Amino acid sequence: MKKDRHEKILEIIGSRVVETQEELADALRAEGFEVTQATVSRDIRDLMLTKVQTAGGRQKYVIMKGPDASLGNKYADVLRAGFLSMDRAQNILVIKTVSGMAMAVAAALDALQIEEMVGCIAGDDTIMAAIRTNEATAGVMDRIREMLRS
Numbered sequence: 099m100k101k102d103r104h105e106k107i108l109e110i111i112g113s114r115v116v117e118t119q120e121e122l123a124d125a126l127r128a129e130g131f132e133v134t135q136a137t138v139s140r141d142i143r144d145l146m147l148t149k150v151q152t153a154g155g156r157q158k159y160v161i162m163k164g165p166d167a168s169l170g171n172k173y174a175d176v177l178r179a180g181f182l183s184m185d186r187a188q189n190i191l192v193i194k195t196v197s198g199m200a201m202a203v204a205a206a207l208d209a210l211q212i213e214e215m216v217g218c219i220a221g222d223d224t225i226m227a228a229i230r231t232n233e234a235t236a237g238v239m240d241r242i243r244e245m246l247r248s
Contacts, residue, residue: 100141103131107141108161115158117149118198122159149202151179157198173206174245181246182223184239189232191215191239193225200225210245214238 103126110116110125123138133141142159149157180199185192195203204220207227214234218227229235 103133103137104141104145106131107145107147111147111159111161115152115156117157117159146205148176148205149180149199150176151196173209176202176206177242177245181242184242186235186239189229189235191225191227191229191235193227193242195223195225197223199223207242212238212241 106126106129107122110122110129116122116125119135119138119142122142123133123135126133126138145161147159147161150160152158180195180203182194182196184194193200193203193207200220200223204218204225204227207215207218207225214230215238216228216230218225227238229238
């Protein structure tokens with residue numbers, strides 16, 4: 099059942115713009131799958147889906163899969179699409195994003211495997227990233243700024 103649902107999710111996001119978990123759940127229900135928001139949320143995480151901004155300014159789910167040479171650029175694109183600002187509180191980096199983009203930006207930051215970054219916790223528009231040391235935080239901020247400029 100889970101495999102079938104995952105295949106249907108990939109088919110759905112591949113054929114149209116899906117901006118929210120609710121839209122995805124509705125599309126799955128229309129296809130005969132009985133799902134809850136929690137199930138859809140787990141499926142999104144399992145499939146490593148993320149949101150990107152379309153040319154028209156809308157957001158949509160996409161799959162970020164497989165290592166390839168341009169994967170780092172894709173994660174940087176997600177970062178640029180959602181990033182608004184950042185500030186630090188000792189070794190905690192607080193990143194503000196476009197509403198609804200914090201999880202995608204946090205997933206992109208995690209995928210970039212910044213050595214000094216232990217991990218991220220994301221809400222709707224705010225990310226808290228734990229940095230290994232107070233001293234390393236400024237360097238991580240510089241690296242993020244560099245990615246935003248490229």
